[in-house]
Amino acid sequence: MTEVCTLSYCYLCLKSGCRYVSKAAPKTQVECDYDGPAMKTQVPGPRSQELTKQLGEIQNVGAVNFFCNYNESRGNYLVDVDGNRMLDLYTQISSIPLGYNHPALIKLMAHPDNLSTIVNRPALGILPPGNFPEKLMESLLSVAPSGMTRVQTMACGSCSNENAYKAMFIWYRNKERGHNTPSAEDLSSCMVNQGPGCPDLSILSFMGGFHGRTLGCLATTHSKAIHKVDVPSLDWPIAPFPKLKYPLEEFARENAQEEARCLEEAEDQIVKWRHKGKPVAGIVIEPIQAEGGDNHASPEFFKSLRNIARKHGCAFHVDEVQTGGGCTGKFWAHEHWGMDDPGDIVSFSKKLLTGGFYHKNELQPYRIFNTWMGDPSKNLFLTEVLNVIRTENLLEEVTRSGKALLNGLYELQTQYPGILSRARGQGTFCAIDVCDDATRTSIILKARNKGVVLGGCGDRSIRFRPALVFKEYHVHLFLNIFNDVLAQHK
């Protein structure tokens, strides 16, 4: 069991140069975690309800779960404003890499050299700080996907994908022209949104995919109707994503057939849209469809799709906004494909703390620009996150915890076949289906009142997105509570 420390204590001892090291930890590992959930009220409690009412006067609170005390949250535990302490398997929609208030990040804040990076947000595209190349090397480039040496930061996931699409369009037009210089007609027609300057190019996406909710991204997002309805869109092609049976290894033959069907359809769409006069400049896909319901596909599927992209001259964009950052047991989910040349573009955000995208040399994103182009203070934190991932061997931990989690889910679905099915996962990036949406909601709310934060995805899945510091100990803690909840539903 881990000792508990308060944030101010952490901060103070870090400032004075000492390190708070858990006595239980064998290595140089810095720990700062509570020893389990502790519930004082139902969630949302009275304070959260009061604050929801207050915030409701200012903005839409339809999606607010409860209000948090981030000061008191620590490691895998999220503390709310009513003093409830919950084991967090959702981590702010999968965006907290090392849990809450990791001492390494607090320490970074205490260093006076870092103050000016946080206080003065520069326009990175024109006036980068002197340490920007070095920080990019230490952070994003130290985990660059195979074949990619270039990276562009952005402020969020949607901006990352929007700008990645633009890079693919510009690359495609340069290829069509045979050079990089737009014609006078290109330049004049684009000013009034018309071709040839604004070309009728398209991006191929997949049913069930999620790539963000700004207009360009939204045209490639097909996970939930409520994300898309009432917003104008673009007539771009959409291919089916394989609907596989789990566990994958038990249904290898059927799954391969399903994947072949989807690949054929994807290629058909590319041909069809070319004939329509709206050629596919790029294909965008998630290694695991996350918002859409944790839909997996095999490495062979992605290899074949990559070849289809090559064959038809489309760029291949791997969207790792949710899968990137170590949660699958490898830093990038596409590493599981075992390819030297996994894509032309890999976009990221969430656990990487900054948005952005890697790209191959050929896809020089000239003319990709905005005021902030990301935020170097986030790179600073990312550098430290990567250090911790390395020194604490967190990818191994994720693999170990992930196995325990998936095995536990297999056991539970055997035990509760009327409620649970289709357990699946890679690393701790796991999910399980619930018999129906109402039961799912009820399970998630009951789990929360027992001190476990979960999230849903797709029509009736629960997705598990713990931080990288989620250990086997936490897995068993979670499985016990989850079992209690399920027993009540039986």
Add this chain to the structure above:
Amino acid sequence: MTEVCTLSYCYLCLKSGCRYVSKAAPKTQVECDYDGPAMKTQVPGPRSQELTKQLGEIQNVGAVNFFCNYNESRGNYLVDVDGNRMLDLYTQISSIPLGYNHPALIKLMAHPDNLSTIVNRPALGILPPGNFPEKLMESLLSVAPSGMTRVQTMACGSCSNENAYKAMFIWYRNKERGHNTPSAEDLSSCMVNQGPGCPDLSILSFMGGFHGRTLGCLATTHSKAIHKVDVPSLDWPIAPFPKLKYPLEEFARENAQEEARCLEEAEDQIVKWRHKGKPVAGIVIEPIQAEGGDNHASPEFFKSLRNIARKHGCAFHVDEVQTGGGCTGKFWAHEHWGMDDPGDIVSFSKKLLTGGFYHKNELQPYRIFNTWMGDPSKNLFLTEVLNVIRTENLLEEVTRSGKALLNGLYELQTQYPGILSRARGQGTFCAIDVCDDATRTSIILKARNKGVVLGGCGDRSIRFRPALVFKEYHVHLFLNIFNDVLAQHK
């Protein structure tokens, strides 16, 4: 003349509770500024050039001016990595409200309570921090535009406008339906990007306008072809923005005619697009077209346009991303119109440190959501920025400095009629035209080598975007250097 302090000194004295107060300052004003430019090399100097080469291996550096030492930058002075200290009239494309390393912001960083806000970035839409409503009240709502009590934060300017457009589309569809619930057909058709779920609605924008560079925003941006070329767009209407003569008061009659022409054209476009089956859900406009060349229009123009929007049932979106935050002498540029009901949506970013948009109650942005929805650490800084604006009467200072600046520009254009023309401005948000683009570039580079950072906009304008702490003293410092540069060009 102001005393100089180092950042670490500032930080140390703030931590220990004392305040570094300039002896020259009459009030409680905290100052931290250098006493003038100091140049050691040409800009970019050797170190900047070396870093540009390094960064060029990682990303496109076509727009990089030079590399900065943000640690040593202070107040109105930007210091580069070669030790050059420059008076900054561009402030990271108008996004640094109080100059560099303002002591109030440094102080905020030293407070342990703020650590967790910076270290743990929450998913604001589902798990906001307990102090979020309070911080919104203290910051954004304390400067809410007339008639607007609701605000949604976003990560950057483009996301702010993208989501504001979505809010207008959803509002318009709700109005068309007579209720807020999409039909089954809406929901099924939108999943494949088709109507009626993805409706053929449009946004009316203006030639010369700039609203961001993601796909939706880019369809309303018409400032430079190079921003738009090679990116697919939407067939949305575009009206002419008035091309006025300056000084405005000298050409009142001609300018009124030009504005009438543009208003008529705008209304025609709305009618035309409705007949085309692509009704205009909203009109988006900047109070001063910034990127497009600092184009002004009269309060009467905006009042009439607001009425046209009302008449045709279009939402009216005022984009204050560049004009907001005090640089025109009022907190919002639209306050100069003197209207109780200036718009339905006001979007912001840059000097506000966080992106986002205010909106009227009727435009409830249900279904506006993403993972981060902004960043509460930026609200924290914004609260402090607003405190400083109030306690130091910075809007008055801006008005005073702005007058001195514009008068100085008038004098210079009289003195150098072959080079300069069309001086114009509101507060310190000023601009002047140069005879041609090549001369403009040469002037900007020469000014930089003499220790003044300037930026361009439009085809041949120089825009002035100093921080709110730019005093009359700095105006005269600038005008002297600018005069020297112009004398060389004569």
